[in-house]
Amino acid sequence: xxxxxxxxxxxxxxxxxxxxxxxxxxxxxxxxxxxxxxxxxxxxxxxxxxxxxxxxxxxxxxxxxxxxxxxxxxxxxxxxxxxxxxxxxxxxxxxxxxxxxxxxxxxxxxxxxxxxxxxxxxxxxxxxxxxxxxxxxxxx
Numbered sequence: 001x002x003x004x005x006x007x008x009x010x011x012x013x014x015x016x017x018x019x020x021x022x023x024x025x026x027x028x029x030x031x032x033x034x035x036x037x038x039x040x041x042x043x044x045x046x047x048x049x050x051x052x053x054x055x056x057x058x059x060x061x062x063x064x065x066x067x068x069x070x071x072x073x074x075x076x077x078x079x080x081x082x083x084x085x086x087x088x089x090x091x092x093x094x095x096x097x098x099x100x101x102x103x104x105x106x107x108x109x110x111x112x113x114x115x116x117x118x119x120x121x122x123x124x125x126x127x128x129x130x131x132x133x134x135x136x137x138x139x140x
Contacts, residue, residue, distance in 0.1 A: 001025065010109065011102060018092070019085050019099030019134075026084035032077040075125045082130050086137030100131035 001024045003017075011017045086096035107116060107127040116127070124130070 001028070010106060012105075013098055015089065015094045015098035016102040018094060019089055019096065019102060022085035022088045023081045023099070026081035027077065029084070030077070030080060032081070078124045078130070079133070082134055083137065086134040090137055096134040096137045100134040103127050103134070104131050 001021065003021070007020065008017065011020070082099075085099055089096045089099060104127060110116065
């Protein structure tokens with residue numbers, strides 16, 4: 001997990017940083033990065049199996065590092081990481097609304113007042129939905 005200076009400067013409280021770190025730890029705990037690589041490699045493997053063309057595996061070794069670097073977690077993974085972070089914050093006596101506020105502020109800084117566009121274009125659920133869900137998180 002890498003925390004940039006910009007992320008720290010954007011956070012208004014330790015609770016916001018706790019929420020972000022809990023979210024990223026959830027990705028690690030659930031092996032989301034590795035699962036994304038597996039999912040991305042299924043298509044070349046299926047093509048190689050169906051066509052009998054093993055060159056797909058050679059091509060995969062070339063693109064695998066790019067997949068790892070660019071691994072955009074699926075919406076399901078993001079939702080799971082958000083849920084885990086919110087639950088952890090509640091267990092620690094902290095308010096998940098801090099994470100929600102951070103997500104909203106990050107979107108505003110990144111995309112402006114008009115937002116980032118339709119959520120179906122990205123790998124993350126809509127920020128408004130993520131924030132609302134975090135605010136409703138149970139303490140279990």
